Amino acid sequence: MLPVTGIYFVFKLSLLIEIRSMKFDLLAQDPQSKARAGKITTDHGVIETPIFMPVGTVGTVKGVHQRELKEEINPDIILGNTYHLYLRPQLPILEKAGGLHKFMNWDRNILTDSGGYQVYSLSGRRKIKEEGVKFKSHIDGSTHLFTPENVMEIQRSIGADIIMAFDECTPYPCDYNYAKRSMHMTHRWLKRCMTHLEKVPFKYDYSQAFFPIVQGSTYKDLRRQSAEYIANADAPGNAIGGLSVGEPAEELYAMTEVVTEILPEDKPRYLMGVGTPINILENIALGVDMFDCVMPTRNARNGMLFTAHGSINIKNRKWADDLSAIDEMGITWVDTEYSKAYLKHLFSVNEMLGKQIATIHNLGFYLWLTREARKHIIAGDFAVWKNQMVKQMDKRL
């Protein structure tokens, strides 16, 4: 047993380590674009970037067993959601389990979104004030107040390796003055998040890295201003939020370009909520390292498959007698073990296995895509490869 002063010392030390606990090594830079390959190291292992992080909102990547996720899809990190986990199963159970990793039996990295996206997606059920956001639970209508402070505490209890600042994700289109006011509030909230984090120690025996979020809607001057503010916070990694909310792809690219020019090179950059395979490649070219999106999982459940040669709506009649492999490339085992006709049949009769197969395929493809991008960045021919891929993926099969 440590003496009380010893515990205090360890406590202080952990706070010092916190800001720098996560390590990021930049390994390669593409000569013809801003794409980079890197390596993030945390207490739960290595994250090779660029990376796509599957979304597991409520403690599961929907439709995939952890074993399949780990062994077949093999991502270094997945997402959880603060708002959803706070409502269910609720913090006491997560704490009793020893954090989300143990609760869901996932021993690699986890990142939790702060609930900032729910400020956007549940806009009809919440009220934003300077103090925080009052939500009406989508489950039972009960009222809950999220503040920068308690969101940090909740994320300590969930115990993800990377935790996000509490922000407002603005809608699109967004009035300039609203975007500006919202951005400043997100900045003030950031300060409160950081101040409060220093007061709340880690709950488990590993550290957590904190990422602030750039806002500013689709306005370049606001994006620049926000990127500078966020860069100044000197966090271990930085995120770009408020995009992929309905704006045209060109606006998305224009905003990430402005922002990645300002965000520090020696820290990972995370573009939140993006996107289509093409969106991802284009943003890697603009210097983004981390992505997450519900598309591969949600669209899989709705019958859409992403492939290197375009997307497929497996529910379409034309696949009914197509006995060819789901995807000849065979990235995951399901791609060659099952035919398109069989998968279409499973969707027709609404068997859950169809959704599971489609999810494994899509996630396998997304992870393949970012891994392949990484290889080409290291090999130095990313730009050429990317242009070729964008061209061939931009169609419906």
Added chain:
RNA sequence: GGAAGUAUUGAGCAAUUGGUUGGCUCGCCUGACUGUAAAUCAGGUUCCGAAAGGACAUGUAGGUUCGAGUCCUACUACUUCCA
């Protein structure tokens, strides 16, 4: 052989006393989905037309009526019951 009942779209059903059925659910077809209120949602689904729009429509054939899915007659098919 007799009696009763039923007949509306691929299926199952709606439609106030006779007063605009192309109505609903499912199925089918096609979209959409970007830090997950989503195994969800939207549209289409008689025929012709790309569309605007038009045509024909309540088993078949007639009848009554200003007007019939609804009332009357015959026929056909099906269901149930009695022989």
